[in-house]
Amino acid sequence: MNELNNARPQAYISKRHSGFTLVEMVAVIVILGIVSLGVTNFIGNSTQMYVDTAERDDILSRSRYTVERLNRAIRYALPNSIRVAANQPPGQDVNAHCMEYFPIEWSTFYLSIATGADDPITTIEGPDMVSALNSANSGYDDTDEQDHYVVIYPTDPDQVYVSEAELTDDDGRIVRVQDVRDSSRDGLKEVEFQDEISFDEESTVERFYIVSDPISYCLVLESGSYNLYMLTDYGILEDQVADIDVLEITHGASKVLMAEDLTNDISEITNGQLNNNRPFDEAPFRVEDSRLQRNSIVHTLLMFERNDEVVVFNNEIHMQNSP
Numbered sequence: 001m002n003e004l005n006n007a008r009p010q011a012y013i014s015k016r017h018s019g020f021t022l023v024e025m026v027a028v029i030v031i032l033g034i035v036s037l038g039v040t041n042f043i044g045n046s047t048q049m050y051v052d053t054a055e056r057d058d059i060l061s062r063s064r065y066t067v068e069r070l071n072r073a074i075r076y077a078l079p080n081s082i083r084v085a086a087n088q089p090p091g092q093d094v095n096a097h098c099m100e101y102f103p104i105e106w107s108t109f110y111l112s113i114a115t116g117a118d119d120p121i122t123t124i125e126g127p128d129m130v131s132a133l134n135s136a137n138s139g140y141d142d143t144d145e146q147d148h149y150v151v152i153y154p155t156d157p158d159q160v161y162v163s164e165a166e167l168t169d170d171d172g173r174i175v176r177v178q179d180v181r182d183s184s185r186d187g188l189k190e191v192e193f194q195d196e197i198s199f200d201e202e203s204t205v206e207r208f209y210i211v212s213d214p215i216s217y218c219l220v221l222e223s224g225s226y227n228l229y230m231l232t233d234y235g236i237l238e239d240q241v242a243d244i245d246v247l248e249i250t251h252g253a254s255k256v257l258m259a260e261d262l263t264n265d266i267s268e269i270t271n272g273q274l275n276n277n278r279p280f281d282e283a284p285f286r287v288e289d290s291r292l293q294r295n296s297i298v299h300t301l302l303m304f305e306r307n308d309e310v311v312v313f314n315n316e317i318h319m320q321n322s323p
Contacts, residue, residue, distance in 0.1 A: 096242050104321070
């Protein structure tokens, strides 16, 4: 009897610990759900932070590359050759805004030139100095000489954006290059023109530039978003063209996409200003003319956006070269 009584409590205790109650199971499920939700949110937030950071880094790197390349190009532009224009189709908002300039291929100092009543000349000489665009190479790069021009003392864009007839005229400030060769005197280059010329004025520092065909950077509205293009190989146009289709189809320009996802609102601008003549903050390109105290200044404003992230580059570029 005593042995039976001693066995009963043991069996009872074993039965109580043979499983879980409903309350315990529900509690475990709730706890696991809370933990799972926390882990999921943590992983999701971490993943989203990584994606956001990667996209931010991508737009920063792309925009910085574009802006740096643009700024470097502007610094090597022919003095007083930068001009801006907007394209506004009849009855529509502005859909493109362009900046155009002559890129410098080489610059040096002339020994003498013909001006005014002097007899026209076909050649000038100057020291074979370091190339303006590539400091690693000394002297003038004679590639594509026929597409190069000599410019002396440009003070206004109208003096260099001239017709083909004026390029071969016997006066002016820009003339087409025929040949560049070593001079008979050591250390000098001799530049030959296609025709005789007597230049309008002497440079105050006796400097002349050799430039290539103009280049345009255009911010264009396409399918509801703005893209930045570089256009080349269309020659010299007296009147600036801000329609990239006309530059491509009519003038044979080559187009290269420089950047996407820009958000500058150019719909109301006219050559960098609002129609009511107030300065327009979102104009991508603006030019301040040179003064007696300084060279000209180019303002560039490019606004990049991706997934509601906006990166703004607002630059003021002081032209390094002077006529």
